Amino acid sequence: MTNDTDELTVLLRAWNGGSGPAGDAVMALVYDRIRSLAASRLRQGGGRAAIQPTELVNELVVNLLQADVNWEGRLHFFRTVQVAMRNILLDLGRRQSAAKNGGGQFRVTFDAAENQAAEESGDAEVLHEALSQLRQEDPRKADVLELSYLVGLGHEDVAKVLDLSLATVNRDLRFAKAWLRQRLQA
Template structure:
């Protein structure tokens, strides 16, 4: 995938060119699949939402978002947020359907690749991210881009308009905070 071509198509799509959106879809599909696979890593066995469905739902939300696309990294940052929201909605619907039934929780094996972090439901992770965003929105967004978006440090830096070194520092702090929150939430 050529980043410049993706950015050019995003700008054309922003200008109302539906053909550009249609040309963009196959270019970003594989990367969206990778993001979806990463976002679903650790979900419970038998999860009813498959990666392909997650990609399609997220892309439909992206198509209707009316976002003023800046570039490829911005697109995938927003895609990560959309996937997170789809997973949260799905988890909440699943929990509501099973409420009171003693159904098993939907664990995430490693929240944010933090070794030793206790498993957490996607909705619990969402709650923790919301708490973090309440006092430090930038760290919460970096966590979201890292975990749900699977973006590289350079891509996160571009989306956040920060240096990669700052992203690294913020991410290390956010992971430690997350580890502490998930450990005390039990």
């Protein structure tokens, strides 16, 4: 991992300096990892997504390559990837819900089964709001949770990226999971 992370850091700096080829090289370096994250994220959604992992990653890559971002490092990059992935899926859920519910047309009847996509989209939005609230209250714990579960890094890798001890990562992760569980059950 060290060689890849060092190479990623160098490429992100070059990309900040305006090197278009560096952006392409960043994407080539992390594409497989991001695709794996996308597949995992879609499986977490129960397998009902109307998008394939490759489609999700391709849309994400296009967005990242077109974005004017001053990359601060690996953590910033992967946090941006997970937020962008989550936003793409939320937008897709909203579009599916809108289309399923008449695309803005007034409906007289209500059928809970027809609105399942809207509920799932709502669950994702509740999770997004809870994560945002955790970030406001304790950014470090939010980083640990996001890098571990949303980006898919192991505890040791999270510790390296955030320059924390493994014990701190484990404590922060236990706290963040309990905090999130409490918010989602409320």
